[in-house]
Amino acid sequence: MFGGDVHMRAYCQFAQYGFLPWLGRLGLDSMARALGDIEIDFVALGTRTETSAKARLAEYRALGLDFAIYHGETPWVDILRDFPDLDVLAIATPDHLHTAPALAALEAGAHVIMEKPMALDAAEADAILAASKRAGRVVGVDMHKRYDPDHLRIRDDVLHKIGEPLYGVALLEEPLAVSTEVFKAWAEKSDPFSYVGCHWTDLFISMMDVKPVSLHAVGQKKKLRQEYGMDAFDAVQVKIQFDNGMSIDFHNNWILPDSFEAPVNQESRIFGTHGLVESDTQYRGLRFVSEKDGMRTANVHMTRNVLRPDGSLAYCGYGVDSVAVCLEKIAEVKFLNKTLEDVEDYYPNAKQGRLSVLIVHAAREVAARNFACLESGKGAPVTALFNESGITIVDPYAGNEVIYSCPV
Numbered sequence: 001m002f003g004g005d006v007h008m009r010a011y012c013q014f015a016q017y018g019f020l021p022w023l024g025r026l027g028l029d030s031m032a033r034a035l036g037d038i039e040i041d042f043v044a045l046g047t048r049t050e051t052s053a054k055a056r057l058a059e060y061r062a063l064g065l066d067f068a069i070y071h072g073e074t075p076w077v078d079i080l081r082d083f084p085d086l087d088v089l090a091i092a093t094p095d096h097l098h099t100a101p102a103l104a105a106l107e108a109g110a111h112v113i114m115e116k117p118m119a120l121d122a123a124e125a126d127a128i129l130a131a132s133k134r135a136g137r138v139v140g141v142d143m144h145k146r147y148d149p150d151h152l153r154i155r156d157d158v159l160h161k162i163g164e165p166l167y168g169v170a171l172l173e174e175p176l177a178v179s180t181e182v183f184k185a186w187a188e189k190s191d192p193f194s195y196v197g198c199h200w201t202d203l204f205i206s207m208m209d210v211k212p213v214s215l216h217a218v219g220q221k222k223k224l225r226q227e228y229g230m231d232a233f234d235a236v237q238v239k240i241q242f243d244n245g246m247s248i249d250f251h252n253n254w255i256l257p258d259s260f261e262a263p264v265n266q267e268s269r270i271f272g273t274h275g276l277v278e279s280d281t282q283y284r285g286l287r288f289v290s291e292k293d294g295m296r297t298a299n300v301h302m303t304r305n306v307l308r309p310d311g312s313l314a315y316c317g318y319g320v321d322s323v324a325v326c327l328e329k330i331a332e333v334k335f336l337n338k339t340l341e342d343v344e345d346y347y348p349n350a351k352q353g354r355l356s357v358l359i360v361h362a363a364r365e366v367a368a369r370n371f372a373c374l375e376s377g378k379g380a381p382v383t384a385l386f387n388e389s390g391i392t393i394v395d396p397y398a399g400n401e402v403i404y405s406c407p408v
Helices: 003-015 019-026 029-035 051-062 075-082 099-107 123-134 149-161 176-183 192-208 222-227 318-336 340-346 351-375
Strands: 043-048 068-071 088-091 109-116 140-141 165-175 212-219 237-243 245-258 264-273 275-280 288-291 294-297 303-306 315-316 383-387 390-394 401-405
Touching: 003 051, 003 088, 003 315, 003 318, 003 351, 019 029, 019 288, 029 318, 043 051, 043 075, 051 068, 051 275, 068 075, 068 264, 075 088, 075 099, 088 318, 099 109, 099 123, 109 318, 140 288, 140 351, 149 192, 149 275, 165 176, 165 192, 165 303, 176 222, 176 245, 192 237, 192 245, 192 351, 212 351, 245 340, 315 351, 340 383, 351 390, 351 401
Parallel strands: 043 068, 088 109, 109 140, 165 245
Antiparallel strands: 165 264, 212 237, 212 383, 237 245, 264 275, 288 294, 303 315, 383 390, 390 401
16 A cells, blocks of 8 residues: 555656655755755665555556566565665555564665664564664654655644643544455554554654653454454553653544545544644545535645646655655655654654654553453553563553563
């Protein structure tokens, strides 16, 4: 989904029309003279099946582009072998399959741009971060909610006006087709919070420079289990306390009826000591109805097609911005001799991505344990504690357990 749509369309667009137009959208117009003339080549595509690779190649050849195609369970191995001077490997595999291609790319000296979450396991996140430092290569994570213009306004103008953040809520609800069709093959290996909740955790971490202190998580398995025979969570709710004293509730599901009027339902709310801010990022005000499709709303901020004079379609939005900013930071490292430390505060980097992975890792463990407790009539008493040494699960029935220790 994101690989074929957002990533591929973005990189091929950069290759065809240049990188300069994207710098201004990111507030990086000051880099235009230094980086505006770089050329970007999309050289290879790796997919799981040969059919999908050939279909994409045919689609883009019609637009005047050509590239090598690879398929199989580990196509990145062949890509890195055949393109030893590759600058960037983009990764848009299922959630639990991000680590292997990332480590292979970094070992080969390539930068990485990857889909969220960076990994599902804290130790894997540590391995990616360590490999990035050893190689001196950027690892950028597609955390596009940072670049939503509403969120930029909250970060840069509203947040400091509402005082100290006390509590909030963030929800992102995905359609049923995501769990039962698009990602059916791996839905049982992930959950709706791991899949999309990390967008919200990253947003709060990046906006407020906070870290998690403790966590409670519960989930429900009804619809997917009863109607589809899947041992997967319908929904997960996670409450996180952060080190600034703020408490945020994250609500996620992937069973939203497909008849819902938008691709997803999403919103956030932060209440502070001097005010509050609410952002409904599903209903932006554009609403329409037809006999064929029924009532619909559209988020034209995320991605949208803009007609060019020649009849082709430019692909714009904060979904593309998130990819573009990572590529721009890679360009600074490659062409301007910047270090990882020089650029790390200006894109969704591996260090920040690691914090969301720690949250995802803990939430998965806590939700699973609390689900088992609930099924056996024991309530939902399990929580997680975060500190400098790692993650400890506090379980009054099974006893406390350290599930992750930070590297020394």
